[in-house]
Amino acid sequence: MSTIENKIGTVFLPVSNIEESRDWYCRLLGIQRKGDIQFGHLYVIELEGVNLVLDQKIFQKTGPLQAPIFHLNAVDIEKAYNELRESNVEVTTTIQHGHWFNFKDPDGNEIMVCQC
Known part of the structure; x- marks a missing residue:
């Protein structure tokens, strides 16, 4: 038996501007902004099921x-x-x-x- 659960907790999405992307996705999904930008480059959008994490730090690495x-x-x-x-x-x-x-x-x- 594995200690790793058989579910996805979050999906990371590379973004170039964390503030603009946060606002764009919140508008797209019709949700209010909750919480702060973490560590200067992460923003968690809590969705039903799997969360979406916008990550400015990985954008340049992956495009x-x-x-x-x-x-x-x-x-x-x-x-x-x-x-x-x-x-x-x-x-x-x-x-x-x-x-x-x-x-x-x-x-x-x-x-x-x-x-x-």
Whole structure:
């Protein structure tokens, strides 16, 4: 038996500007900012399930993510798609198979939205 649990606790996302990214993701997700920027380069966004940690320190080492390493859930994929396009977010795919699409955050990280 392993002492490592079979669940993901958080996902780290490289960002170039921690303050701007914090504000952008909070607006995107419709949540209030909670807590402070930690150690000058980390901001934890508490989500249902897995947390998202924005990390300015790792941005220059890795650059933007070219493929999504996580997806955000949406109840209505068409509404989510239209909201992002109307908000001038760079949407990089059309809705695929009526189920998902990708977009880029301000740093060029590729993020997926999936209808749950």
